[in-house]
Amino acid sequence: MNPGFSFEIKKQNGLARVGTIHTPHGDIQTPCFVGAATRATVKALTFAQMKELGSQAILANTYHLLLAPGVDLIEKAGGLSKFTSYEGPTFTDSGGFQILSLPSAKVDFEGVTFKSHINGDKLRMTPESSMQAQWKIGADIHMAFDCVADSRDHDVMLKAMKRTHEWLPIDIAEHQKLAKEAEANGKPYQALYAVVQGGTFEDLRRESAEFMKDLPVDGFGIGSLYTTEDETPNIIKLTNEILPQNKPRHLLGMGSEPRDLFYGALYGCDTFDCVGPTRQARNGAIYTKNGRVNIKNARFKEDFNPIDEGCECYCCKHYSAAYLHHLFKTDEITGKTLASIHNEYFIVHTVDLIREAILNDTLEDYMKDFLAKYYN
């Protein structure tokens, strides 16, 4: 076990489990929803607000931080934690997902060439350079540089998976080299997760999970699942049946739809991240127990109840739907902040309740009840 990073399981029921991820910046009680702080900030929120709403950890993005302010600057500032004054556990995504979603991305054997979406600079990222960048940023948990694809074409997904598998040993070797250097310099260990590929294809998921399960990594990401497809729960399930039980699993990018969190936790995922809650909040889509609503709709104009009756978040405890409606209609930034507090709380809290339900052996009841109300 690497010093400063470990995972312990407190309770297991089927594939679902409750555990703790120990990191140099603190513990994460799992299952846990990790806040998306792509550019080293959760949009529209302060870290104090994140803490108050119950957030345990955040995830930043290597691609974005590479472009601005640059990973060398973050290293110079003393790392992500010092730079942002965020004290809790942190993740970084490798940048693979973002880079490969750029129209300019060209994949070759050794890496990806792409153009900055900001100024068009021609840039290149490889497994080595992603590992180096992530070590400079200094989050507690890194993702391997994977080859992501979004397709229903088996052949496309097969190629992306193969490429990911070719890159993974390079990720690991570079990571171990950097870990040794860090240790020599008295710096804390930073963990590495391998990212399973295969889209919605069972055979590819199995192959990918089998390929990765015994590799010397600290945990696993499940990637290339974009939207809730009918196959998604089953894909998560069969992947986690293969991955080792004693290492944490992060479901990448899923959590815009609450059902994804339930299926993820039910089938053995420990952490989640998603831009959905905050992005949708900024655009006026608010989660409630009875489904998602658009706060800009005229029906909220004179609704003096909280947007989600009974919700314990700062927004719902203090403000009415009518007030939030007004802030959105007049485009006041505070509206985006309050809505972000609510949505982030809603998702974080829902996962907290999932954790409790697993402990109490009531997950299936809670899930059934929640989903029936939310997707009525």
Place this chain on the structure above:
RNA sequence: GCUGGGAUAGCGAAGUGGUCAAACGCAUCAGACUGUAAAUCUGCCGGCUCACGCCUUCGUAGGUUCGACUCCUACUCCCAGCA
């Protein structure tokens, strides 16, 4: 009172004889958003109709013309300058 300028859909604003139910912007009313190129994007936006389509509109009332938001006359109101 005189002299100019102007009155177009909720607002602003194009159009200046036919292809105008009328560009564009805003507002309205909805929708989307899943490892954040996203404080973004999309649709609707005179009335009736699921739709083809039909009907009524460009200050008011007349007139010219095959045909007018576009030309003419009168009136009403606005704005600027001069009395």
